[in-house]
Amino acid sequence: MAYVYLIDLHEFVDERLAEARKILSHNGDDPMTSRFEEGRIAVLSDCKSFLTEQFNPRLPRRIRERYSDKKPAQD
Numbered sequence: 001m002a003y004v005y006l007i008d009l010h011e012f013v014d015e016r017l018a019e020a021r022k023i024l025s026h027n028g029d030d031p032m033t034s035r036f037e038e039g040r041i042a043v044l045s046d047c048k049s050f051l052t053e054q055f056n057p058r059l060p061r062r063i064r065e066r067y068s069d070k071k072p073a074q075d
Helices: 004-025 031-054 061-068
Strands: none
Touching: 004 031
């Protein structure tokens, strides 16, 4: 089974989150832009957590570990 679409979704969301955080940090004094970017970050974060909770169990373990928030325990 091809898991490329899930990997692409993770990368797409990560890119958009980075872009929104960059815009928010270099925003200045515009309150409307700040509120927009904060809302955008909240929605993208919700989307990322949904992907992680619902679809990561279907990925092979090696790929799943790469996209999970929790790092595997090391001895």
